[in-house]
Amino acid sequence: MGQGAGRREPTMREVAALAKVSTKTVSRVINGLPGAGTEVTDRVRAAARTLGYRPDLTASSLRRSDRRSATIGVLFEDLSNPFDSALLRAVEDRARHSGVLVLAGSSEDDRALQRELLVSLSARRVDGVVVMAAGGHQDALHQERERGTPMVLVDRPPTFGGTDCVTTTNRDSSRDAVLRLAALGHRDIGFLGDRRTLWTSQERYTGYLEGLAQAGLTLREELVRTDLHGDAPAEAAARTLLGLARPPTALFTAQNLVTVGAMRALRARGEHRRVALIGFDDFRLADLLEPGITVVRQDVPGIGRKAAELVLARIDGDTSPPVHAVVPATLVRRGSGEIPPPTG
Amino acid sequence: MGQGAGRREPTMREVAALAKVSTKTVSRVINGLPGAGTEVTDRVRAAARTLGYRPDLTASSLRRSDRRSATIGVLFEDLSNPFDSALLRAVEDRARHSGVLVLAGSSEDDRALQRELLVSLSARRVDGVVVMAAGGHQDALHQERERGTPMVLVDRPPTFGGTDCVTTTNRDSSRDAVLRLAALGHRDIGFLGDRRTLWTSQERYTGYLEGLAQAGLTLREELVRTDLHGDAPAEAAARTLLGLARPPTALFTAQNLVTVGAMRALRARGEHRRVALIGFDDFRLADLLEPGITVVRQDVPGIGRKAAELVLARIDGDTSPPVHAVVPATLVRRGSGEIPPPTG
C-alpha cells in the first residue's frame, strides 16, 4: 500500500453524476438544506457513500458568503507550558462545541515569531484568534485587529483599544497573599518576580506593594528581585535574599517557575519549614511537597472558556463594546503560606 | 472601532488593477516565481503594500496542482496533559520549520470523538496527521489511512499495516527498571499500571515480567494492579498493596499519574523513605520531592520531532517502507529507586 500523498478525493460533481442530479442538489443534501425530495436525497446519500465522498470545507468556505473557515488561531507563548496547554485545552473544548477547530502555535514570547505566525494564520483565513501577547510593543497584534480580525487577548491585556481580553485577579490576589503573610506576623516579606516587561509581573508586584502598604509595612527594596526568567535565576536570587543579614521571613513568588526556584533555594538551605512561601500559579504536586506549597490558583479552564466564548461571539457578529473579563483566582492553603515568623 | 467579522481582504485582482498588470503577474511576484521584470515587480509590491494585500492560502491551495494546505492535524488524547503538550510542541516546531501549521485536537481516548475530529480535519484538507490512537479498534484510523492520508502514530503503534509510528522503549526500559530494583536486593516488587487496553501498559507490564524472570524472581500476582486510571485509583491500589501481610518492598509504577498516586499512598503511610519506587514517565518537580523520584524518562521532544519528520516526508512523496521508530528512554536516578530492601 502506498505511503504517498494518496489518491484524489471524490468531488461533489462525481457524486452528482452518479446520483444523476445537479451538483446544487448534492450540495443541498450534504448541507442538510431544505428543498430536496426524499427519493433524491436517498440517491445522493447512496452515491456519496459509494464514492466515499467527503465535503471540502476550504472550497465551500471560499464560495460561501460568510467565508467562515470554522477555524480559529491560538497563539500562546509555549504550548508545552502547563498553563498554556491547559488554556489551549479549554479553548479547544469550547470551540469544538461550536464546530470550530484550533490552529495552534507557540510564539516563544518573540514578537517577530508572533508576527510571522499571525501572518500564517491569516493566510489560512482563520475566523479569529486568541492570543497571549508577546512582551513589548503589540503593533503586530494591533494591526491585525485593525484589519478586522476578531481577537481576544488572554493573560495580558492589549495596549490598544477595541479588543476583548481575559485576565485573572493578578493584583488583588497578590495583595491578599501578602496581607495573609503579614497577618501571620511577617514583617520582612521578599518578592521574586519574572520579567518586568510582562504585564502580569507588574500587576503582581503592584499587588505586593499594596499589600505591604495596607499592612503598614515599609518596602525593603533589597528584598525585591525581578526579571527572573526560569527557575535557575530565581533560585540564585532566593539564595541571595536568604543570605542577607536581615533575611526575609516570608517570600511571595510571582510566577510558577520562580516559585520552583525559591523552593530549591529554601531546600538547599534547609529552611523550607522555617520561611513562609506563597506562589502565584498552581502546579502539579504542590501538595506532595513538604510542606505543601500555598499558591494563588488561576481558574485556567474558566479563562480559556471565556476567551473562546468571546472570540466566537465576535465572529458571530457581536458588536457590543469590548470586554475585559477578569476571572477570579483563589488562594489554596497547603502549609508553606501558613508558616509564622520565628518568635523573638 | 468595529468588533465584528471585519472588512473584506483585498484580492489579487485588486492588486493587479492598481499595479496595472494581470493577476498572473501578481501571482508570480507574490510567490517569488521567475519571469517578472524588476520594474513590474516593484509596482506590484507597492500596490500590494498599499492595499495591505495578504495571499489567501486556501484559495491558492484549491487551485494548485499539489493541493497542499501546509497544515497537518495533530490528534492526541489530551492536549493539557504534560506528555501530550510536550509532544505537540515538538511536532509544532518541526512543522513550522517547513512552513506547516498544526490543527490540534484532543480525542479524550474516545473513538467516536477521534473519528469525528478526523472528519473535521479531512474537511479542512490537512496534508497529513499525527495521531495518538485511542484505545480499542483503530478502524477509523485505518480507513483514513486507506484513503491515502499520510499518517504517523505516536506512543502506540497501529494495529494495521502500511503506517509509520514512533514509540519509546517501553518494554526494555521497564525491564531494566525492575532489574535495577532486583539488583538492590528487592524480591517483592509490585506493579501498578493503568488501563490494560493501552498498548504502552501492556508493553510495560511485559517488561516487568521479563525483569522478574531475568532476575530469577517469581511473580506474585497479588502485587500486580492494573486498570488504574488517574492518581486516585492508583493511590487506593498502592495502599492495598502496602497493607498486605507481605507487602512489596519496591514498586514499579507504569505511568505518570499512577506514580503520583503511589507517592501519595507511600507518604500517607510514612513509608516513602522505606519503599523503593521507580516510575515510568518523568514529571516536573520529581527532583524536589523527598526522596527524589527515580523515573524512566522518555525523549518526548525526540519522539515529536521524529513523528513530524516522518509525516512531512510522506507528504513530500516519500514512498519507502513504513517505519516503526523507537526512541530510547533513559533511567533518571533521583533516590526513590535506590532505596534498598529492609535488612533481615
Next chain:
DNA sequence: GTGAAAGCGCTAACAA
C-alpha cells in the same frame, strides 16, 4: 516577460 482563458470544488442567485 506578460497576459487571457479556463477551472480547482463549491455555493449564491436566479430560473424553470
Next chain:
DNA sequence: TTGTTAGCGCTTTCAC
C-alpha cells in the same frame, strides 16, 4: 423540487 449560470481567489495552461 430541481437545475443553470456565474464566480469565490487563486494558479494552470498556453498564447503572445
